[in-house]
Amino acid sequence: MSKLISTLAALLALSALAGCATPSAPLSSAAVAPYQAAIELNGRLSVNYSKDGKRETLSGKFNWLQTANRTDVSLASPLGSTIATITVAPGYASLTEAGKAPRVADDIDSLSAQTLGWTLPVSGLRDWLQGHATAADGSRFAASPAHSSVTTRDGWRLDYVSWQDEGAAVPRPRRIDLARGAVGGLEDMQIRIVIDAPAAP
Template sequence: MPISRRLSLIVLAAALAGCATTRAPLSTATVGAYRETIDLAGKLSVNYIKDGKQESLSGNFTWDQAPGRIDVSLASPLGQTIATIAVTPQGATLTQANRPPRTAADIDGLTQQTLGWTLPVSGLRDWLQGYALDAEGKRFAASPANNSVVTKDGWRLRFVSWQDETSAQPIPRRIDAERSAAGDIQDLAIRIVVNPAG
């Protein structure tokens, strides 16, 4: 895999992990359904325009979340581990094979250091569980009947499919996120597919 594409995947993994310390408080209406500890795996694909050129990439991820820490592992489509990222309130660390770890005070600093621009995906920690902050800063709980929202930071989210549509608060299976611009990236589109639980 070319280095620029590998770096883009790493930055995307860093962005995935970027919500460890930025999540807004939950409303009392959603506290019961929200889980502080989750272990997920899935696939992601990204399409965007940079310097006038259409780019795309894809990979697999694992997401291990506990109170105060998120660990993300990103692998190529063939299963080769590309990077691991750990995010805690004290900072963020990116580890790649045969390279010294990179650290920064926060995930935004780490993405800036890694690629030269910041890809903020604040909120993904909530998105993976079907929540978001809408354009007015109010807590949005997605459902099969109410599956799209524009977030406070400008993402257009659509919760496309669900693990179990009949549960009281279904867990997303596929999430599509789009944004017109993020730094020098244009027309950014991310598709996240979470593997079925169990």
């Protein structure tokens, strides 16, 4: 009996300690900085998708440069060798794989799907890399650590998983997970983006 009483006393003591534990601080509701038309940053990405019943995975680095009317993206292998360069302007998109002639189309989504085998949503990323998006209902979304997920008007699910400095007055995204269901021959798709150099203030 004394052993049972000792055990119960120990359990009650643990429960009391748990009840006194300091609760974790609430996530910051501070929103990201206002959208900037011109930014430059670099980072890493991994892509996971299914096509024709086969699972494909790849990873690499990227450099991103955008102005008000143009976006230039360079994709590289994990070791730094250039895989492809992309240029997007109103009504025009080009994609050049290493050692090959450029390919041109009206939009980058279809061009990247045809050339790379997976879709790089450049037009959306102009907003998303900065923590902004157009939600499924057409409203504008600005991410914060406390409000970090949205489904976009074109069907991408965005999750802002981590931040350059979560406690900053103006947080900036560090890791963004993108996911979309079956579209255009791709059964499903996930892209993980880690930003190493944030957009300039």
